[in-house]
Amino acid sequence: METPVKNGTPDAEAPARIVSMDQFRGYAIFGMIMVNYLGNFGVMPETFRHHDHGMSYADLIAPLFIFVAGMGFRLSFLRRLEKDGAVRTALAALRRFSVLILVGIVLYGPAPENWRNWWDALVDIGFAGILALPVIARGAGVRAGLAAVWLALYQALHTLTGYGAWTMTHSIDGGPLGILPWAAIFLFGTIAHDIASSGDTRRLLPKIALWGLALCAAGWLLKFEWPGVKAEWPFTQRGMTAPYPLYAAGLCFLSYLPFYLLCDVGGWRIPHLSVLGMNPLVIYIVQQALGDMHGTIIPESSGPAAALAGFAGFYLICYAVAWKLHRDRIIIKL
Template identity: 40%
Template sequence: MSPTTLNAPNRLLSIDQLRGYAIFGMILVNSKGMFGVKIEQLSHFKDHFTYADTIAPIFMFVVGISMRLSWLRRSEVTGITATRIAMVKRFTTLVLIAFVIYMGWLWDALMDIGLAGLLAVMFIDKSPKVRAIAACSMALLYQALVSFTVYGPWIMRTGDLTDENLPYLFKWIPYQSTLFDVRINGGPFGPLSWCFILLLGTIAYDIMKSNDRQRIVTYCLSLGIGLCAAGWALSMPWGDVKPLWPITAYHMTLPFPLWSTGLCFLTLLAFYFLCDVGGIRIPTFTSVSMNALFIYIVQCVISETEAPKEIITKSFEWIQKPLVESNPSLDVPLGICGILAYYGLLAALAYVLHRKKIYIKV
């Protein structure tokens, strides 16, 4: 989806490394169950923010960065219409893949990336101001749906969608149990909120491509701190105006996209100093980033398919059980080692693909 040209924007190491870090984080969070790791910070909660909640926003943020980069590269070669059609096809493909992988757990990363990407396609060529307005409008629309319709009580888990309170539009949609029984990442309207993060990622690329250190530091710091402050302020109860809005991916209300996008800008700035300024390259992250979505899909298939998941779990238990029985304190360290070994195998696959210059664009 991103053919190179002589006039293509320079590739930034920090962006590749950040994308690789996001995949590492997703594998860390998604595979913990296979290795019996029970650490609160690696799980999602309905009432507070954890490390696990930072990862999907970073990945969505980097999707926005890549989307803007891809647009600038490809539109010069094939034109605006052809590029927009190609992007629609790509994000539609992700939605279809998500339907296959996530049946019974539909509203997860690939689905949200696909739908948020489709929402963002119409704005990708606009000015940063227009993209920022579009991002805020979508986040506000989602908040309005939560605050003023029956969707709010359902997504907040204070009520269920039943035949009596199901919106008329929803009654005409098939597969209601699959679409509406899963309550994470904002459910079927969650992509509106996720699109805020993606569109802010497109703006991040506009900042980064300048290669102006003062501009990058100023904008990333101000947007990072400002968005975090806004998210925290909106999460607090305002007397009789509004109750506490937890910063959580379960709800996806305004505090979450604001707070998490602020962290995305600050994390991007950290990688900018580490990689682009300091010249430090974290092993495996760059090669993993070259086939990021493919590696993510592979680990999803493994973790969601009974046979390979059971093979990994049973094999690990065979190694872990005798060691833990003699020394229970080894339980968590061994689990972490198992996750890192699992990541290492996926990273090795990514490395081989990278060395052979095989880039699978999903």
């Protein structure tokens, strides 16, 4: 892991950060903390819970998390590429994603019999980064093409074999092969980075909106039956069939727009978000550990007041960790 020198002076030659990306990442972290806690309480709205079919607010958080990871990876890869060259940069990325996979497996339960539950955010990001690595420095068209290949391959395996039925009853988020559609969302995030970093406000807004609307439309159209061509495809995060990641990626593009307008154009900052987004891996692990013990403190059958009070404490602990790292200028990454 790498940590900058505490209380050091920023490198004068370091490229300026894209504030909207930092805020967007913080929003994904905040959403994750909120749904992972409040979704456990029966009194909370259904939109705070994950569902096998359809899409709730909770179901959008994982795509946002992986989409913004793609944005960040494209940014860091291109910066390091200029300094270290293609081979060293690619090997460093491969090592980083491999370690992330191992961290995820340990966090989700490393016992071999638990392998069906390994396919959560950290493991999916790790494999998505590896699957995106061959084209990460290529143009947007090539990356979009590879995303389409991963989606088509997964959809064929889901539809033409027994894998689809298996993963709906035995695993989560697409299971072991779900890394393919998650890699597609990751790759779409790299394209969003290119648009966001262009600095051309006049073209940026329509480009982001066009990508978002086009992907949402593609996902919606693929869901329906095409008489004589294909049956209706499920719309499910558990199964990760093509309509879902396409629609989710489109929503990720559209969700980024307000942050660009507010932060990069308007110069505003939403309190807490940049701090939360500075150390996403640490905060993910902290909230995961806290979540494992919350039921022993506030029962899941509690009323709304107790649930919201518990969330306030849960969130403040996560934010306190993020703030301490931010204050000490420590960034922990693999």
